Amino acid sequence: MRRILIVGAGQAGLQLALGLQAKGYDVTVMANRSAEEIRTGRVMSTQMMFRTALRYERELGLNFWEGLAPRVEGLGVSVAGTAPGVPGVQRPVDWTGRLDGPAQSVDQRVKMAGWLDAFAERGGRVVVHSATVSDLDFLAPRYDLVVVAAGKGEIVSLFGRDPARSPYTAPQRCLALVYVHGLGPHEGHPAGEAARWSLVPGVGELWVIPALTTSGRADILFWEGVPGGPVDAFTGAFGPREHLALTLELLERFVPWEYGRATAVEPTDAGAALAGRYTPVVRDPVGRLPSGGLVLGAGDAVVVNDPLTGQGANCAAKCATSYLASILERGEEPFDAEWMRTAFERYWASARHATRWTNAMLAPQQPHVRALIGAAAGVQPVADRIANGFDDPSDFDDYFFDAARAESYVARAAAAGREA
Template identity: 80%
Template structure:
């Protein structure tokens, strides 16, 4: 039985560990916190998982909360701006695309402890310890394969930044999120939940995500601010209460259509807020320990995108599924550095589309993209296709990045609509 060590207990690390466990591998997981510590701790992220990522969880029988988490049947986009002669910020664009399969969000404080306990109950070896590079160097000879699925901390230094795939060298957004109870329904679609993305050109974005948290159904209010801009105001916040106050102040000024349903919200718990920033990067997937032993980076450890496009947990799930297939197909052959690079490139064939799209969305919005978003407001097939691109970002290659292709696509859809009408 081949022995595998996974350092990191997030979406990718635990999904991969449970998948390998089901295939008969001897798996050890190292987590820096015990399940009960994670449950009682602070929120760790936003997350919204689309059809493909949810399918990978179902395949492994890990969709424990699917009947409890609110299903998001659509994805909506609003674009804020000023209308000449009218006061305040208004919606210049507003539409909802229907998803081919619903999306769901489960607070990591719910999912990760549950998966950790399941892994241990099924006979997996769980070690609660903060691992250093020297620790890993000591442990590595005892395993056939070592995977680093921790996207933060000292271990990330094992993986050198790949400048050819990493255009940014500084954070592109200031991030601030709050989990809340009491958010009212969107009047445009009160009968169903949808993920909402509000674009404030030049300032940033606001995501509103229905979720399941430790206290039940909730919503995530997630601001992404251009550094130094009017949404970048959370560095000096003192406590969760002030964080929520600033969140709502920004809603009232920059997204009043969302503020109207947020006047009665309250934080879900004392750990329901988070703020920070990080630099998007793609890194060399093979790290070398001081002894020379190779280790393979997983998901955020080697490909970290800004959460602007909601791809973090989706990419983690896809990476885990890809690595699982590569490991099983390797059989009894050694997991050497050459194999590691091949396994990563197999994943990168999917991940590159996420990185290209996310990096494009971080830049000032191109004119043809503004036109595309505007066209979606009057052409439902365009709205639906854009929304489903969050599940399969490779589809954006066919029409999103090139002005001529975007114009041709919209013209084709409009002609078809005119024929039907």
């Protein structure tokens, strides 16, 4: 029986651990907190899992909350702007794309605590310890493979930045989120319950995501602000109520259509808010320890996308699925550096599309992208296709990045709609 150590108890690490455990591998998970500490701690992220990532969880029998989390059947996009002679912020673009399969968001405090408990109950070893490089140097010879799926801390230094795949060297957004109860309904969904994405040029973006949290049904209000702009204000020791108060001020100022349904909201709990920023990066997947041993990076340890396009948890799930297949196919052969790079490149063949699209959306929008998003308001197939690109970003390669292709696609879609 092959012995594998997985460092990190997030989406990628635990999904991979549970998948390997189900196949009979001897798996140890090293987590920096216990399940109970995760469950009762501060929120760790936003997340919205789309159809493909949810299918991967379902195939492993890990969809514990599928019947409890809100079914997100649509994805709404609004663009803020002004109109001559009309006071205040307007919404010149507003549409909702229908998803081919429902998405869902489960607070990672709920999911990761539940998965960690399940792993232990099924006989897996859990070591609660914040791993250091020296720890891994000591432990690596005792395992056939060490996978580092932790995106923070000293051990991330094992994986060098890949400059060819990392166009940014500084954070492109400041992030501020709060989980709330009491958000009112959004009027006019043609697609049932939907997540909402509001784009405010020059200021940032707001996500509103229906979610399941520790206290039940909730919504996430998540600002992505341009550094140095008006949303870059979540500094200091903000408690959830102070964080929410500032969030609401920004909603009223920049996205009044969302503020109107948020006047009675309250934080879900004492750990409901989080703020921070990080630099998008792709790293070399092979880490070399001081003694010469090798470790394989996974999830956020090697591919970090800004959460602007909601790809983080989805990419982590896809990474775990890809690595699981690579490990199973390896059989009894050694997990050497060549295999590690091959395993990563297999995953990167999918992940590169999410990274390319996210990095493009972080930059000032090109005219053809603005035109494409605007056209979706009048051509439902375009809205639906953009919405489903959140599940499969590779589809954007066909039409999103090139002005001529985008214009041609919209013209074809509009003509087909007129003929239908």
